[in-house]
Amino acid sequence: MTDHSIQGKTVLIAGGAKNLGGLIARDLAAHGAKAIAIHYNSPETRVEAEATVAALKAAGAQAVALQGDLTSAAAMERLFADAVAAFGRPDIAINTVGKVLKKPIAEISEAEYDEMSAVNAKAAFFFLKEAGRQVADNGKILTLVTSLLGAYTPFYSSYAGTKAPVEHFTRAASKEFGERGISVNAIGPGPMDTAFFYGQESAEAQAYHRGAAALSGFSRTGLTHIEDIVPWVRMLVSEGWWMTGQTILVNGGYTTK
DSSP, X not given: OOOOSSTTOEEEEETOSSHHHHHHHXXXXXXXXXXXXXXXXXXXXXXXXXXXXXXXXXXXXXXXXXXXXXXXXXXXXXXXXXHHHHHSSOSEEEEOOOOOOOOOGGGOOHHHHHXXXXXXXXXXXXXXXXXHHHSOTTOEEEEEOOGGGGOOOSSXXXXXXXXXXXXXXXXXXXXXXXXXTOEEEEEEEOSBSSHHHHTTOOHHHHHHHHHHSTTGGGSSSSSBOHHHHHHHXXXXXXXXXXXXXXXXXXXXXXXXX
């Protein structure tokens, strides 16, 4: 019988140095992951990446931090190659990389669009490609998207629009990789209580989002917290393996599809 536990597994997390990615890494280490490779994008994040590596080692896991801009296929190939060289083929591959932009369509430049597309869609595609090549049989692949995929809203065209293709990538990958026992899913958090949210939203918009979810009154800020997402990640990369090809919105009733 296939072992779908986290115990003894090898993990690669793109964007795993801090915030949600860092908490996912710590949680999987606490649940018995053997080795975790975390990726971080910019040199400015190195200190946080090193702190996460230290926490993973303290929890008993092997750990390494790998730096790179993942907006090219070659860079994604290097990330997976370095992770495999460090710990062997990953059993679990998670992509938390993303970029937010809140702007009217009429004000978005070509350069801004290209960057959003590269980070949110292109990187996600090539992450899935390399995961399909490198993840071990019976492995788990997960991408973080956004609950705005279930929303009817202005100003987030370049964000939700460049995350939307990941739903289609996920479905196709689940069919293509399923013959090897690999499950592939996406999670769409609601507006999260992180710097990414506060950097985009006015005080008025923040107030709206704090009360928009059905369960907002039971959250300490009314928003989604990274701690709300981690249990769903853990489930989908372990005993929840029978779920595949899905985009699951985890947002306290902020939006639905």
